Amino acid sequence: MKLAWIHAVVFASMAWCGNWPQFRGAMAAGLGDGTPPAGWDGESGKNVLWKTAIPGLGHSSPVIWEERIFVTSAVPASGGAALKVGLYGDVKPVEGEGEQSFVVYCLNRKTGKVLWKQTAAGGVPKIKRHPKSTHANPTPATDGKHLVVSFGSEGLYAYDLEGKPLWKKDLGILDAGFYLAPNAQWGYASSPVIHRGRVIVLADVQKDSFLAAFDAKTGKELWRTPRKDVPTFGTPGIAPRPEGGWQVVVNGWKHIGGYDPATGKELWRLTGGGDIPTPTPVYSEGMVVVTNAHGSSRPIYAIRAGAKGDLSVDRSGIAWQQDRAGNYTQTPLLHEGLGYFCFDNGVLSVYQLADGQRVYQQRLGAGLSGFSSSPVAAAGRLYITNEEGHTYVLALGREYKPVGEAELGETVMATPAVADSVIYMRGRSHVWALGVK
Numbered sequence: 001m002k003l004a005w006i007h008a009v010v011f012a013s014m015a016w017c018g019n020w021p022q023f024r025g026a027m028a029a030g031l032g033d034g035t036p037p038a039g040w041d042g043e044s045g046k047n048v049l050w051k052t053a054i055p056g057l058g059h060s061s062p063v064i065w066e067e068r069i070f071v072t073s074a075v076p077a078s079g080g081a082a083l084k085v086g087l088y089g090d091v092k093p094v095e096g097e098g099e100q101s102f103v104v105y106c107l108n109r110k111t112g113k114v115l116w117k118q119t120a121a122g123g124v125p126k127i128k129r130h131p132k133s134t135h136a137n138p139t140p141a142t143d144g145k146h147l148v149v150s151f152g153s154e155g156l157y158a159y160d161l162e163g164k165p166l167w168k169k170d171l172g173i174l175d176a177g178f179y180l181a182p183n184a185q186w187g188y189a190s191s192p193v194i195h196r197g198r199v200i201v202l203a204d205v206q207k208d209s210f211l212a213a214f215d216a217k218t219g220k221e222l223w224r225t226p227r228k229d230v231p232t233f234g235t236p237g238i239a240p241r242p243e244g245g246w247q248v249v250v251n252g253w254k255h256i257g258g259y260d261p262a263t264g265k266e267l268w269r270l271t272g273g274g275d276i277p278t279p280t281p282v283y284s285e286g287m288v289v290v291t292n293a294h295g296s297s298r299p300i301y302a303i304r305a306g307a308k309g310d311l312s313v314d315r316s317g318i319a320w321q322q323d324r325a326g327n328y329t330q331t332p333l334l335h336e337g338l339g340y341f342c343f344d345n346g347v348l349s350v351y352q353l354a355d356g357q358r359v360y361q362q363r364l365g366a367g368l369s370g371f372s373s374s375p376v377a378a379a380g381r382l383y384i385t386n387e388e389g390h391t392y393v394l395a396l397g398r399e400y401k402p403v404g405e406a407e408l409g410e411t412v413m414a415t416p417a418v419a420d421s422v423i424y425m426r427g428r429s430h431v432w433a434l435g436v437k
Helices: 003-015
Strands: 048-053 063-065 068-076 100-108 114-123 147-150 156-159 165-169 193-195 198-203 210-215 221-226 237-240 246-250 256-259 266-270 282-284 287-291 300-304 318-322 333-335 338-342 347-352 358-363 376-378 381-385 390-395 402-407 417-419 422-426 430-434
Touching: 063 417, 068 147, 114 156, 156 198, 193 246, 237 282, 246 287, 266 300, 282 333, 333 376, 376 417
Parallel strands: none
Antiparallel strands: 048 430, 063 068, 068 100, 100 114, 147 156, 156 165, 193 198, 198 210, 210 221, 237 246, 246 256, 256 266, 282 287, 287 300, 300 318, 333 338, 338 347, 347 358, 376 381, 381 390, 390 402, 417 422, 422 430
């Protein structure tokens, strides 16, 4: 293991301390700093520092850089936008939606005041959405100089942090839907990631799928690697290589894969299990953990960070796997040798990262609510929020230990951001700042 590789990981963690630059924060780890509260109440205002109304509908998570918070939304020109949450299996998209504005909002982190907003595009959406989805699913990404937002088929846009437009890219029609029912358009969901000056974009869609990198300053396309997979909905993960350097890791059904972020060259591949891959790959302790579910299989793969070649043929690059334990929508959280995996019905399973042995399993709630938001952690606590806005707060560790519960009083589909002892939660109608007061 090279010393430079260790320094690179430490530097990345230090550079993002106090910020939350992408989906699930630095390297999608979901690990915040400080000591957020173990409970709050949206109705009474307990531990609510502020809340700001965001028009329209969006599942993009808040991202944070210093004193600014960024979030996106699709705002109908007239009327509202329906959202159907819960545990159900309807594949039909929403029909008959009219014109929308695709808007980027910047909020003051301390007060919630809207500092600026930019309308990236407008018109009738080019692709329909699932009743549980939105036209603003992807989470923005920032490196402190550039803010990159994706509205899928409506385009990829870059701004400076004051809201000045820098560049935009038309990526064509990105039709992500059910591969068995091509008319069941569900909406694009993969978030962009900025890594060392490159904007990484995954577009696993019905036709002409690709993984690509763009220059964060100019928008120039640096490389594009074709992919042959069904539509997927996860965000690319970033992980170190033990020999030095980095890799982009993407989820898939036919093609889980690791790629060189400098060239787009494939480093390794693996045929997956679940046929609607959604969770983002995450890294810890020399392993990349990839999970997916739906159809006949729901695996968890712990892949050695230095894996090479076709792992479906030479499985030496796989440290361990669980065949029937994977997540459908939530990205797992890895912390101090344990992996936390929550099903969409609220069943939480905890595994040892060293060998894949299960430590415990516990249902959160009565199994009547859906869970779409991914867990986050800070101060030795795990925060898991269901679609009704109820948060379960557990102690991290080898035993199931509830330490608090919280009620937002608003639908929550987006994953929270955590920075400097505050949880920033995007609900159905507001962004909330939750901290001890």
